[in-house]
Amino acid sequence: MNRALILIGIALANAARGIRRASTTSLLAVLTIAVVLVLVGSAWLLVGNMASLLDEFGAELGMTAYLDPALSEASQRELVARVSQEDDVATATLVTKEEALLRFEKIAGSGDLLSGLEENPLPPALEIRLVPAARTEAGVERVEAVLADLPGVTELAHGQEWIEGYARAIALVRGIALGLGTVLGLAALLIVANTIRLAIYARRDELDILALVGASRTFVRVPFLLEGTIQGLLGGLLALFLVFATFSLLQSQLEYGLELVLGRAGLAFFTKGQSIALVAAGAGLGLLGSITALVGWKGTS
Amino acid sequence: MRRRMTSAPGESPVRLYHVSKSYMAGQFALQDVSLEIRRGEFVFLTGASGAGKTTLLELIFAAEQPSEGQIVVLGRNVARLGARAIPALRRRVGVVFQDFKLLEDRTVEENVRLALDVIGTPRREARNRVFSMLKSVGLQHRRFHHPRSLSGGEQQRVALARALVNEPEILLADEPTGNLDPELTLEIMDLIAAAATRGTTVVVATHDHSLIERYGKRWLRLEGGRIAEDLPATAGVERGAAR
Numbered sequence: 001m002n003r004a005l006i007l008i009g010i011a012l013a014n015a016a017r018g019i020r021r022a023s024t025t026s027l028l029a030v031l032t033i034a035v036v037l038v039l040v041g042s043a044w045l046l047v048g049n050m051a052s053l054l055d056e057f058g059a060e061l062g063m064t065a066y067l068d069p070a071l072s073e074a075s076q077r078e079l080v081a082r083v084s085q086e087d088d089v090a091t092a093t094l095v096t097k098e099e100a101l102l103r104f105e106k107i108a109g110s111g112d113l114l115s116g117l118e119e120n121p122l123p124p125a126l127e128i129r130l131v132p133a134a135r136t137e138a139g140v141e142r143v144e145a146v147l148a149d150l151p152g153v154t155e156l157a158h159g160q161e162w163i164e165g166y167a168r169a170i171a172l173v174r175g176i177a178l179g180l181g182t183v184l185g186l187a188a189l190l191i192v193a194n195t196i197r198l199a200i201y202a203r204r205d206e207l208d209i210l211a212l213v214g215a216s217r218t219f220v221r222v223p224f225l226l227e228g229t230i231q232g233l234l235g236g237l238l239a240l241f242l243v244f245a246t247f248s249l250l251q252s253q254l255e256y257g258l259e260l261v262l263g264r265a266g267l268a269f270f271t272k273g274q275s276i277a278l279v280a281a282g283a284g285l286g287l288l289g290s291i292t293a294l295v296g297w298k299g300t301s
Numbered sequence: 302m303r304r305r306m307t308s309a310p311g312e313s314p315v316r317l318y319h320v321s322k323s324y325m326a327g328q329f330a331l332q333d334v335s336l337e338i339r340r341g342e343f344v345f346l347t348g349a350s351g352a353g354k355t356t357l358l359e360l361i362f363a364a365e366q367p368s369e370g371q372i373v374v375l376g377r378n379v380a381r382l383g384a385r386a387i388p389a390l391r392r393r394v395g396v397v398f399q400d401f402k403l404l405e406d407r408t409v410e411e412n413v414r415l416a417l418d419v420i421g422t423p424r425r426e427a428r429n430r431v432f433s434m435l436k437s438v439g440l441q442h443r444r445f446h447h448p449r450s451l452s453g454g455e456q457q458r459v460a461l462a463r464a465l466v467n468e469p470e471i472l473l474a475d476e477p478t479g480n481l482d483p484e485l486t487l488e489i490m491d492l493i494a495a496a497a498t499r500g501t502t503v504v505v506a507t508h509d510h511s512l513i514e515r516y517g518k519r520w521l522r523l524e525g526g527r528i529a530e531d532l533p534a535t536a537g538v539e540r541g542a543a544r
Contacts, residue, residue, distance in 0.1 A: 003421040010418050021406060209402050212362075213463065214392035215419040217385070 007219065015226035022199050026231055029195040029289075033235025033282050034242065036188035040181050041243040041270075041278050047177040048274075049267050053258075054170055055132060063143060063158035065126040069097065071152045076124060079152055083126060088134035088143050093127045100125065123154070136167045185285065192289025196228055200293065225290045232286020236279035243278075244269065312376065313337045314471055314502050315361055320370035322356050322526075330356040332526040333370070338504065340470075343497040345513050346506040348523035354506040357523070358473045361504070362394045363387045375470055392420060395464030395501075397493075399476035401456045403448040409435065409459050410444040416467045434466040435459075438492055454485030461492055465501075472496050474505045478512075490516065 019026045065083075067076060076094055083092040095103070100122040128147075130139055140158055147153050200207070210220050247269050255267055270278065315338040322331040331353045338344055346354050359365040360372055363379050372379040375393055382390065395416075403412050410431050417427040435441045438458040448456050457477060464472060474493060478486035490505075490512055497503040505512075513520050522530040 006421040006423055009424075010421070017406075205402075206404055209404060209415065210419065211388075212391065212396055212402065213416040213419055213467075214388045214390075216388045219388075219419055 011219070011222040011226060014223035015230060018199060018203070018223055018227045019230065022202060025195050025198055025202075026227070029192050029228075029231045029286070030235045030238065032191045032195075033188055033232050033285055034238040036184045036285070037236055037239030037278060037282050038242050039184050040281070041239055042246070043177050043180050044274075044278075045243065045247065045270065047173050048270075050173050051170060052266070052268065053262065054173075062127060062129040063140065063147075063156060065128065065147050065150075065153045066155040066157070067124045067126065068152045068154050069123050071124070075152060079150060080126060082150065083128060083147070086143060086146055088130055088139050090129045090131045092129075095125045095127055097122055097124050126153075137164055188285050189289050189292060192228060192231070192286055193292035195231075196224055196290045196293035199227065200224065221294055224294060225287060228286040228288075228290030228293075229283050230286070232282040232284065232289070233279065234282075235286065236282020239282060240270075240275055240278050313339045314375050315504070316373040317360075318371045318373075320360065320367045320372055322353075322360060322365060323368045329368075329526045331360070331367075334526075334528055335370075336521065336528065336531065338502055340502055341497060341500045343494065343503045343516070343518040344505070345516075345518055345520045346504060346523065347508065347510070347513070347520065348529075352523040353526040354523055355475055356526075358396075358475050358504065358506060361471070362396055362473055363390055388419070392416075392467060393470050395467065395469035395472045397457070397460050397464050397472070397474040397477045399479035401448070401453075401460045403456055403459055403463075405448055408445050408447055409440060409451070412448065412459055413463045413466050416463050420467070430466055431462075434462045438462045452485075453480050454482075454488055457481060457485070457489050458492065461489065465496055469501060471502045471504070474503070476506055476508065478507065478509065486512070487515075 067079065071079075076096075080092050080094050083089055097120050101120050104122060128143065130143065133139065134143065144156060144158075147156055207220055247267075251267055258267070315336075317334050317336050320331060320334045321329055323329045330351075334353075334357070346357065348354050356365065360367055360379065361374055363374070363382055366382075367380050370380075374390060377386070377390055379390075404415075407415075410428070413431045413434060414427050417430060422430070432441055432444065435444050438461060440455060440458055440462065443451060443455065448459065451459065457480075461477070464474075472493065477493065478489050481489060486509065493503055493505060494516060507513075518534050520530070520532045521528060522532075
């Protein structure tokens with residue numbers, strides 16, 4: 001058998017032995033990583049679902065360009081095609097005078113309000129939805145500048161405050177998630193590093209003996225790195241299970257509440273890729289914790 | 302038997318040239334020590350506590366670096382040995398201590414196998430070699446026991462098996478019988494002497510002068526970090542008997 005494979009097998013056996021031997025501290029490390037990842041995972045799930053809801057609302061935010069009623073139908077269609085080409089524009093829909101009147105009557109509840117007028121006073125309009133990246137003050141200004149130069153556009157209307165509020169809400173939610181994730185991640189890193197340091201201290205006799213019989217630095221260190229990674233992996237799996245169980249328990253109640261308040265109910269759990277990323281984050285945290293513990297440890301002579 | 306011959310044939314495996322070791326300024330654990338130990342030679346090292354016996358052994362297996370002078374072990378200059386080269390040297394030097402240094406949570410077999418694990422010996426080969434080694438020290442029937450269930454003599458035989466299983470070119474023993482009664486002392490010393498007859502260079506630090514009389518090997522007496530006497534094998538017997 002290849003010597004490298006034999007050494008990897010020995011390192012894995014030594015890592016497993018280390019975890020068994022210090023089962024209490026190992027369990028503590030697994031639970032710490034799990035708790036941190038449950039918090040980070042929950043925040044991630046919350047932010048993900050909030051962002052989806054905000055995106056749904058954001059998709060409805062847009063601009064309306066009122067057109068000159070004298071504009072021919074062909075010119076109106078040309079205008080739609082021209083505006084649709086803009087990168088910041090997701091869709092541009094023409095609302096004719098007749099459609100505008102129908103909408104008004106539907107909102108007002110009857111046609112009585114405008115029945116005294118000889119002709120339809122409502123102008124045709126372009127309803128413009130912006131791509132998510134353009135739902136900012138700058139994005140609105142860019143589209144505004146394009147529309148202002150187009151012949152036939154008489155007036156522009158948009159919910160600027162709504163758009164700015166949306167952008168702020170998204171930035172705030174993402175900022176909180178990032179801050180929370182960083183702080184919790186660092187805390188977990190320190191705890192794992194200290195757990196591994198304790199393990200090294202508890203096993204210094206073994207490390208002395210390994211040094212005596214000619215163990216290389218790699219032979220001594222790799223089991224500790226594996227130990228941290230295994231602990232992190234177990235912590236990540238436990239966290240994923242806990243987040244999934246909690247989500248499954250609360251999903252129907254949360255969706256009912258959201259339906260009542262916002263009229264929307266779609267909550268989604270992590271995708272397969274995101275689930276793997278959460279578990280991998282645990283393994284990475286464990287590995288990084290071990291590396292932190294071993295940095296500065298000179299080993300035995 | 303496999304034996305690596307990396308130092309030139311006929312070249313002494315241990316050579317010290319004006320070696321001094323100081324842990325604190327002005328205080329020497331070893332001072333201006335020059336000596337040569339030939340291949341297969343058996344040397345007793347004696348001296349009062351603090352005479353420098355352990356320091357000398359530590360310098361030979363590169364646990365310490367000399368403050369002055371040069372030490373050449375198996376063709377490698379210990380004073381210039383990088384941290385990564387030390388493990389390779391130690392795999393060729395077996396070491397035994399008074400306190401055995403066995404891992405309590407591992408079986409006898411696992412303790413002995415450590416020396417083979419660090420060089421990636423395949424499991425089956427390692428198991429066979431460990432069994433043969435344990436058989437040679439009379440402990441094959443105890444291979445699945447833990448050190449705590451063994452007597453002091455048995456534990457030292459396990460430590461000796463671990464030191465010898467990798468067929469080292471040098472065996473260093475620091476007071477290997479210090480914790481043992483006279484009968485067990487002779488048992489362990491016979492095993493060490495047997496290693497020397499197979500070509501291993503042996504250095505034993507001891508307080509027990511009766512061993513020098515009995516085995517009649519070269520005798521180095523340290524005093525205040527210097528070599529006070531260096532007596533060849535036969536003279537060692539006479540000198541030991543006189544004390």
